[in-house]
Each structure stands twice: as C-alpha cells, then as structure tokens.
Amino acid sequence: MDLANYDCEALAEEGIKCDSLIGPDGKALISEHGVVSFVVAGKDSRRWNKAAKKMKSKYAGRKQTDLTMDEVTETAFEILAQCIISWENVYFKSEPLECNLKHAKMLICGRGYKWLAEQLLTIANDRSRLLFEQPVN
Secondary structure (H helix, E strand, C coil): CCHHHHHHHHHHHCCCEEECCCCCCCCCCCCEECCCEEEEECCHHHHHHHHHHHHHHCCCCCCHHHHHHHHHHHHHHHHHCEEEEEEEECCCEEEECCCCHHHHHHCCCCCCCCCHHHHHHHHHHCCHHHHCCCCCC
C-alpha cells in the first residue's frame, strides 16, 4: 500500500466528476447534448477551505447555536458554488450556460434547484469518490 495514493487534499483539488445526477423527476440528468456533468472541488481542497473561511467571517461573532437551519444550508450551498470547477451540457432556458461563479450561485443557491445542490454537496463530501472514481483529467 502506497499512502501517496491516498492524498485526499491533492485529489480534492483536481475535483470530483459528478455525472450520475438524478433530476427532480427521478430520471438521469441528460440534455439533448449529452450527460449533464459537474466537476466539483472536494471538501479537502484549498478552494473549499478558502470558501469556508470566507463564509465563517460572514457569521463572525455569532454562536453556532444561533444559526438557523436555513443559514447553515445557505452557507453549505454558497461554499459549494465557489467550488464548482467546470460543467458540461448545462443549459438554462434552452441556452448553454457558461460555467462561472455567477451562474454556479444561480444553480446551487437559487430557488428551485436544491435537488441539484444536495446531490453535488453529497458527492463533494464523499472522500471515497476521490479514491475510487476515474480521475477528472
């Protein structure tokens, strides 16, 4: 066993390809252009830690117990939006959607897309996906 193969920080930095997403209708997320996929930096990445520190400062001075569930969820989704590295076959109102922070926040933090954010967040938090999935590159 070579522990170098288990460097979750380095693997998280490369990102996790999320291409087995399920839409709110229970069907695989596939557009007419192909499988919808996202590459998300994992929770051990510098990108994730930087976003988390930024959000932590937003609530500085407040006790964790004072945060509402909505604020906790909002924080997790905001961190996730900042950790979207790329996407493929993502369309919005029949137009291809460019992968950038503004659009990531619209999809991850926006009303009506919690089903997508929850799936991506689960995948980003799963270290086993880093170790046993195909590399992104």
